Amino acid sequence: MTETREKLIEIKNLKKYFPLKSSMFKKEKQVVKAVDDVSFHIFKGETFGLVGESGCGKSTLGRTLNRLYEPTAGEIIFDGHDIASLNNKELQPYQKRMQMIFQDPYSSLNPYMNVEEIIDEPLEIHTKLSKNERREIIIDILEKVGLKKEDMEKFPHEFSGGQRQRIGIARALAINPDFILCDEAISALDVSIQAQVINMLEDLQSELNLTYLFVAHDLSMVRHISDRIGVMYLGKMVEISKSDELYNKPLHPYTQALLSAIPIPDPIKAKNNNREIITGELPSPIEMEKGCPFRSRCPFAKAICAEAEPQMKQIDNNHSVACHLY
Template sequence: MMETRQKLIEVKNLKKYFPLKTSLFKKGKQVVKAVDNVSFHIYKGETFGLVGESGCGKSTLGRTLNRLYDPTAGEIRFDGNDIATLNNKGLQPYRKRMQMIFQDPYSSLNPFMTVEEIIDEPLEIHTSLSKSERKKVIVDILGKVGLKKEDMGRLPHEFSGGQRQRIGIARALSTNPDFIICDEAISALDVSIQAQVINLLEDLQKELNLTYLFVAHDLSMVRHISDRIGVMYLGKIVEVSTSDELYDKPLHPYTQALLSAIPIPDPIKAQNSNREIITGELPSPIEMEKGCRFRSRCPFAKPICGEIDPQLKRVDGEHYVACHLY
C-alpha cells in the first residue's frame, strides 16, 4: 500500500557542508559535513520521524529542506520540483507551502509583537487578503490550536511555554502549508504539555492533511507520532523503517543502542535489563575517514567497515539499513 502513495518530499544525495576558518598551521579548507549524501522520501500525509544524538545533523537537515540553509549539493524535490538551486524569487511559491515549528517557543517569537501581528506577518507576505479578512483567518487559526480571540492582543511573555508553542504552530498554519518541519518542537516543554501538543499536531494533520518531518530526541514520543522513522548518525541516515518495525526489529547497531537507552519506568526491570552501552570514541565531523562512521563504536565492526562506506539498501518492504552486516 505504501508503494502507491505519492511522495511529497524526495531527497537525493543531499549535502550540507559548513566551511571552517583555518589557522596558519593548517593547509587547505576544512569543512564540517553536517549532512553528507543523504537520500530519503516523505509521503503525502505522513509523519516522518528523524532521531539521533545531538550534533548528528537532524536540525541542519530540516533547515536545509526548507532552504533556511542553502544545500552544498544534491536534490530536494518538493511535489516533484527540485527546489535545491532556486533563488529567493523562485522559492517564493514554495515558502508558503513549507513551514517550520522551532524548538524554543519563546526565542522563535518576536517579544515585541502581539499574537495577532506574529500570525498576520506571513499572511501579509504570502496572501492578497485584506486586513479584515486576515483578522478572520487569525481568529479561526487560534481556535484550531486551542487559543482564544482575546489572546490576539497579548505579547509572548504573557503565555506559558505550551501556549507559546501553540502560537508558533498557529504561525506555521497561517499560510495553509502542505509540509511542516517540527524541529524539536516539544523538547522544551513539560512532559504533560508535550502530550497535549502531540495530540494537537495529530488532530491538525487529520483535519488539514498535513505532512510532517518530526525531529526529536524522545524516541518513545517519536514512535507515538511517526508513520516511518529515519535514524541519523554523523550526517548520514543509517536506518529507515516503519515506526513499529524499527522498534520491534532494529537492524543497525546504532539504532539498537539508541532504543536500549530508552528509560524503563520499572526500577527492577531496568536493573535486570541488558542495555547496550555505546563505547569507543566519536569520530571528528571535520576529518572523516573512509568507511563506516560508526565502526569505532560498533561491537560488530569488520575489516570491510574500515574500507567501504555502507550505502542505504532495502532489507524488507519499507525497511532500509546502511550496514555491512546486511
C-alpha cells in the same frame, strides 16, 4: 505503507557542508560534513520522524530541506519540482507551502509583537487578503490550536511555554501549508504539555492533510507520532523503517543502542534490562576516515567496515539499513 503512495518530498544525495576558517597551521580548506549524501522521501499526509544523537545533523537536514540553509549539493524535490537551486524569487511559492515550528517557544516569537501581529505577518507577506479577512483567519486558527480570540491582543511574555508553542504552531498554519518541519518542537516543554501538543498536531494533520518532518531526540514520543522513522549518525542516514518495525526489530547497531537507552518506568524491569552502552571514540566530523563512520563504536565491526562505507540496502518493502552486517 507502500511505495505506491504519492511522495510530497524526495531528497536525493543531499549534502550540507560548513566551511571552517583556515589557520596558520592548516592552510587547506576544511569543512564540517553536517549532512553527507542523504537520500529519503516523505509521503503526502505522513509524519516522518528523524532521530539521532545531538550533533548528528538532523536539524541541519530539516533546515536544508526547507531551504533555510543553502544545500552544498543534491536534489530537494518538492511536489515534483527540484527546489535546491532556486533563487529567492523562484522559491517564494514553495516557501508558502513549507513552514516550520521552532524548538524554543521563547526565542522564536518577537516579544514586541502581539499574537495578532505574529500570526498576521506571514499572511501579509504571502497573501493579498484584506486586514479584516486576515483577522478572521487568525481567529479561526487560534481556536484550532486551543487559544481564544481574546488572546490576540496579548504579548508572548503573558503566556506559558506550552501556550507560546501553540502560537508558533498557529503562525506556521496561517498560510495553509502542505508541509511543516517540526524541529524539536516539544523538547522545551513539560512532559504533560508535550502530550497535549502531540495530540493537537495529530488532530491538525488529520483535519488539514498536513505532512510533517518530526525532528526529535525523545524516541518514545517519535514512535507515537511517526509513520516512518529515519536514524541519522554523523550526517549519514543509517536506517529507515516503519515506526513499529524499527522499535520491534532494529537492524543497525547504532539504532539498537539508541533504543536500549530509552528509560524504563518499571524499576524491576529496568534493573534486569541489558542496556547496550555505546563505547569507543566518536570520529571527527571534519576529518572523516574511509569506511563505516560507526565502526570505532560498533561491537560487531569487521575488516570490511574499515575499508568501505556501507550503502543503504532495502531489506524489505518498509525497511532499509546501511550496514555491512546485512
